[in-house]
Amino acid sequence: xxxxxxxxxxxxxxxxxxxxxxxxxxxxxxxxxxxxxxxxxxxxxxxxxxxxxxxxxxxxxxxxxxxxxxxxxxxxxxxxxxxxxxxxxxxxxxxxxxxxxxxxxxxxxxxxxxxxxxxxxxxxxxxxxxxxxxxxxxxxxxxxxxxxxxxxxxxxxxxxxxxxxxxxxxxxxxxxxxxxxxxxxxxxxxxxxxxxxxxxxxxxxxxxxxxxxxxxxxxxxxxxxxxxxxxxxxxxx
Numbered sequence: 052x053x054x055x056x057x058x059x060x061x062x063x064x065x066x067x068x069x070x071x072x073x074x075x076x077x078x079x080x081x082x083x084x085x086x087x088x089x090x091x092x093x094x095x096x097x098x099x100x101x102x103x104x105x106x107x108x109x110x111x112x113x114x115x116x117x118x119x120x121x122x123x124x125x126x127x128x129x130x131x132x133x134x135x136x137x138x139x140x141x142x143x144x145x146x147x148x149x150x151x152x153x154x155x156x157x158x159x160x161x162x163x164x165x166x167x168x169x170x171x172x173x174x175x176x177x178x179x180x181x182x183x184x185x186x187x188x189x190x191x192x193x194x195x196x197x198x199x200x201x202x203x204x205x206x207x208x209x210x211x212x213x214x215x216x217x218x219x220x221x222x223x224x225x226x227x228x229x230x231x232x233x234x235x236x237x238x239x240x241x242x243x244x245x246x247x248x249x250x251x252x253x254x255x256x257x258x259x260x261x262x263x264x265x266x267x268x269x270x271x272x273x274x275x276x277x278x279x280x281x282x283x284x285x286x287x288x
Contacts, residue, residue, distance in 0.1 A: 055225050059254045059256050060257070061079050069149045077110075088119065090276075096276075104130045105226070106136060109230070116226070136229045137230065137233060140203075142198070143179070166251075168201050172197050234260075242286070248285070255275070261273065
């Protein structure tokens, strides 16, 4: 049976500053780098050796993957990067301090934007300093102006079906280094988590979530390798 390992990038600078990050390319902090290395060390200790990996186009996820693979001595395995694994786009909230945003718009409204399944934040203005239309990595891509978790799932799933599933079907142990919401979207799909439940599922930074899959790529077991920082895992479907 193939093994799928999901790892959320280590702490980023904007995580540390409590800012909405989304598609903005915040880098890892020193703590985030250490979390990434520890993730690789935990996978090595558990004898979970990926032979293929996927990540987003965002530096914090790419570097988390690379540092983890370096710790495993496996930087040579094939890696594919794609924007469909990017974090959820936080629209006009991008760059804002979360506490200040709650004071400005009200905690209830911000909670809806952050935690509802299908209500996106306001769209980012085209002249925002965080707009990415000129970023060369997104040339030819219609960068969203905002996203809900539902919209994030809708752009992650086609990549799962067309690109990631075929690799797993070959029996390859596969690692995905991505983000809180793009991984939450995959967890929702794999574990058949209801809409009203998935927004409460937390994925800790830098802690490998190891999922054993059956021949139909349905989860048969799941565990976090760092038990001290583990979060609740959805029930198996």
